[in-house]
Amino acid sequence: MSEGENEIAVHIGDVVKVYGSGDSAHTALHGINLDIRHNEFFTLLGPSGCGKTTLLRMIAGFESVTEGEISLYGQNLATSPPNRRPVNTVFQQYALFPHMTVAKNVAFGLKMKGHGEAETRARVDEMLRLVQLDRFAERRPSQLSGGQQQRVALARALAPSPKLLLLDEPLSALDLKLRQAMRLELKQIQRDAGITFIFVTHDQEEALTMSDRIAVMSEGALQQVGDSRDIYEAPVNRFVADFIGETNLPEVVIERYEGDHAVCRLGDGSELHCSVSEGAAAAGERGHLSIRPERLSFTAAGEEGSIRCVIDRTIYVGTDTQYAVHLGDGSELVVRVQNEAGEELPWSAGDEVGLRLATGAARLLSD
Amino acid sequence: MSGRESSSQKSLRRYPGFRAVALMCLFLLYVPILVVAIYSFNDIRSITTWGGFSLKWYAKAFSNPQIQSATWNSLVIAVSAATIATCVATAAAMGMTRGRRFRGQGGVFAVISIPLMIPEIVTAVASLAFFLAIGFTLGLHTILIAHTVFCIPFAYLPIAARMQGIEKAFDEAAKDLYAGRWRAFRYVLLPMMTPAIISGYMLAFIISLDDFIITSLVAGPGSTTLPLAIYGLVRVGFSPEINAISTLLLLVSMIFVSASYLVSRIGRSN
Numbered sequence: 001m002s003e004g005e006n007e008i009a010v011h012i013g014d015v016v017k018v019y020g021s022g023d024s025a026h027t028a029l030h031g032i033n034l035d036i037r038h039n040e041f042f043t044l045l046g047p048s049g050c051g052k053t054t055l056l057r058m059i060a061g062f063e064s065v066t067e068g069e070i071s072l073y074g075q076n077l078a079t080s081p082p083n084r085r086p087v088n089t090v091f092q093q094y095a096l097f098p099h100m101t102v103a104k105n106v107a108f109g110l111k112m113k114g115h116g117e118a119e120t121r122a123r124v125d126e127m128l129r130l131v132q133l134d135r136f137a138e139r140r141p142s143q144l145s146g147g148q149q150q151r152v153a154l155a156r157a158l159a160p161s162p163k164l165l166l167l168d169e170p171l172s173a174l175d176l177k178l179r180q181a182m183r184l185e186l187k188q189i190q191r192d193a194g195i196t197f198i199f200v201t202h203d204q205e206e207a208l209t210m211s212d213r214i215a216v217m218s219e220g221a222l223q224q225v226g227d228s229r230d231i232y233e234a235p236v237n238r239f240v241a242d243f244i245g246e247t248n249l250p251e252v253v254i255e256r257y258e259g260d261h262a263v264c265r266l267g268d269g270s271e272l273h274c275s276v277s278e279g280a281a282a283a284g285e286r287g288h289l290s291i292r293p294e295r296l297s298f299t300a301a302g303e304e305g306s307i308r309c310v311i312d313r314t315i316y317v318g319t320d321t322q323y324a325v326h327l328g329d330g331s332e333l334v335v336r337v338q339n340e341a342g343e344e345l346p347w348s349a350g351d352e353v354g355l356r357l358a359t360g361a362a363r364l365l366s367d
Numbered sequence: 368m369s370g371r372e373s374s375s376q377k378s379l380r381r382y383p384g385f386r387a388v389a390l391m392c393l394f395l396l397y398v399p400i401l402v403v404a405i406y407s408f409n410d411i412r413s414i415t416t417w418g419g420f421s422l423k424w425y426a427k428a429f430s431n432p433q434i435q436s437a438t439w440n441s442l443v444i445a446v447s448a449a450t451i452a453t454c455v456a457t458a459a460a461m462g463m464t465r466g467r468r469f470r471g472q473g474g475v476f477a478v479i480s481i482p483l484m485i486p487e488i489v490t491a492v493a494s495l496a497f498f499l500a501i502g503f504t505l506g507l508h509t510i511l512i513a514h515t516v517f518c519i520p521f522a523y524l525p526i527a528a529r530m531q532g533i534e535k536a537f538d539e540a541a542k543d544l545y546a547g548r549w550r551a552f553r554y555v556l557l558p559m560m561t562p563a564i565i566s567g568y569m570l571a572f573i574i575s576l577d578d579f580i581i582t583s584l585v586a587g588p589g590s591t592t593l594p595l596a597i598y599g600l601v602r603v604g605f606s607p608e609i610n611a612i613s614t615l616l617l618l619v620s621m622i623f624v625s626a627s628y629l630v631s632r633i634g635r636s637n
Contacts, residue, residue: 060539060543061542062539062542081542081547082539082542082543083542083543083544083545083546083547083551084545087543088543088544089539089540089543091536091539091540092536093534093536095534095536095537095539095540096540097537097540097541097555097558097559098559099558099559108541108544108546108554109544109545112544112545112546112550113545156544157543157544160544160545
C-alpha cells in the first residue's frame, strides 16, 4: 500500500469513552468518527473538558477505548500498550527526564527500541540540529528556558521516527511571543519531517494558523471538521460560531428560504439574506445568526439597505475600534472597524448611524 | 509571602517569656548530651570533675569484646532491616501512588503508618507474644524481623512523599518512548526517586540502630545490640566508657540524619 496524499493515517471509528461504571458512570466521548490523512497537521480544538485530551490519550494508549476502533495505517491499535505503538507524544509540561542530559533525553526512545550506539548518536545529532539545540546536548533540562525545553520535547518525540506525533497543548506554557514563533516552527518541522501531527489545543488562533484541518469538539462530541476557512466562515452551529473568533449571535425569525439562502427577520423588523448551515430550523421558526463584527460597517443613518442603530460605547483596541450598538428593539451587536492612521474616530457614543452588512456576512446556524 | 513570614517571626520574639522558655528547652535538651560528650574525653573516672583530655575510654570501649560483638550485631541488623524495609516501602509507595486508585486505599495508608503512633512498648509486647505463640526461639532473627517491620513506615514516608511529587507524565513519557513497565521504572522513576530512597533508607537504618524497647523484649540470650549493651553496662555501674560509646552512637545518628535531610533536599531541588 502506497502512502499517497489521501491515504488515511488514523481511523477513529465510533469511539466511546466511559469513565467509571453504574450510577457514577460518566461518558467523556460519545461516538467519535474521524479519519486523519497521511501527513496532515490535524488539530483537535475545544474548551477544557470537551474530551480532546481523552481522545489523544486513547490514541497514545494511556486510556482504554470503551467502544469503537482506533487504527493506524490500517492496523488496529486496541491491543497494543503505549510502548508498542509507533506513536510518540509531546506532553503539555514536556515531562523531560530531569536526571538525563538533553542528548540522553532525545536518545531515550531510540535506546529503548534497541538501536545501536552509533546510529543513535547520529540521529540525536540530527534531531538536535533540527530544533537548533545542538549546542545544548550536554545540558540538563533544568538549565534550559521554556522554549528550549519545548524543543527538546519535540526532538525527543521525533527521534524514533514515529508514524504519528501527538501534541498535547505543547505551547500553552510559553509566553505569547515565543508561542507565535513556535507555531511557525512547528508547522515547518511537520512539513520537513513528513509525519502526521495530531495537535490538541483550546486556543483557536493556534488552531487556525497551523492546521490543515481542525476538528472542533464540545461535550465529548465532534461539532465540525474542516479547514480553518470552513470553520471560521461557515460554522455549522452556535457552539462553533461562538467558540471560533468573535461573533454576534442575534436571534431571528426565519421568514422563508430562497434557494440555498434564507431570509430572516431581526428583532427590530429588518430583513437579512443569510447563508444557511445544515440542520437549520424550518421557515417560520426561530433561529440564530452569526455575524462577525468585522463584517459590519457604518454608514449615514437612514441610508438605503442599512439598519438603524445607536452607538452605546467605543473601545479603541489598536488595530481596530470596537463599537457596541443597539438596534431599534434594544438588541445589542458588536461592530469592529479597522483604524486608519492619524484619523480621529469617525463615530462616537450616542450617534445614530446606519449599519451595513458585507455580502455573505450573516449565516443562519443550527442550534 | 516572605514578607509576611518575617513579620510573624519578629512577633514571635515579642511574646513575653519567649526567651526564657526557649533557653530552658535548649538547656534541658542539649546540656546533658553535651556533658556526656565532653566527659567521654575525661582522663579520670568522674562525671563531675575534669581531669584532663584523654581518649582512653574510647580505647577501652573499642577493646571490649562485648561491645564489639554488640556493635557488629547492631550494624548487621540495621543494614538488613533498613534494606528490606526500604524495598518493601518502595514497593508499597509504587502501589499507593502509581497504580490505579483502589477501594480502601485510605485504610492501607493507615495500616502502613499506624505503627508510628502505637506506643512502642505495646508493639514490643505484641511482637514477643507473637514470636512465642508461633514457637520462634528468640535471637538475632527475631530482632531482625521486628526491626524490619517497624522500619517500614519510617522508610515509606519520605519515599511516598517524593513519589507523589513525581508527575505521572514521566512514567507515561517513558512508556510512550518504547520502555516497558520495568524499564520505565528502572531508567526513569528509580533514578528520580534515588534521593528519597536513600533518605528513607538512612532513616530506617538509624531507627533500627537506636531501638531499645522492642529489641530488649524480642532479643534472645546472647543476641545483644549496642543499646542493650550500653544498658547492661549502666546497670553494672557507671563508667565513662558508656559516655564514649554514647557519643559515638550520637555522632553516627547525627551524620545519618543530616545526610538524609541533605539528600532529600537535593532530590527536591532537582
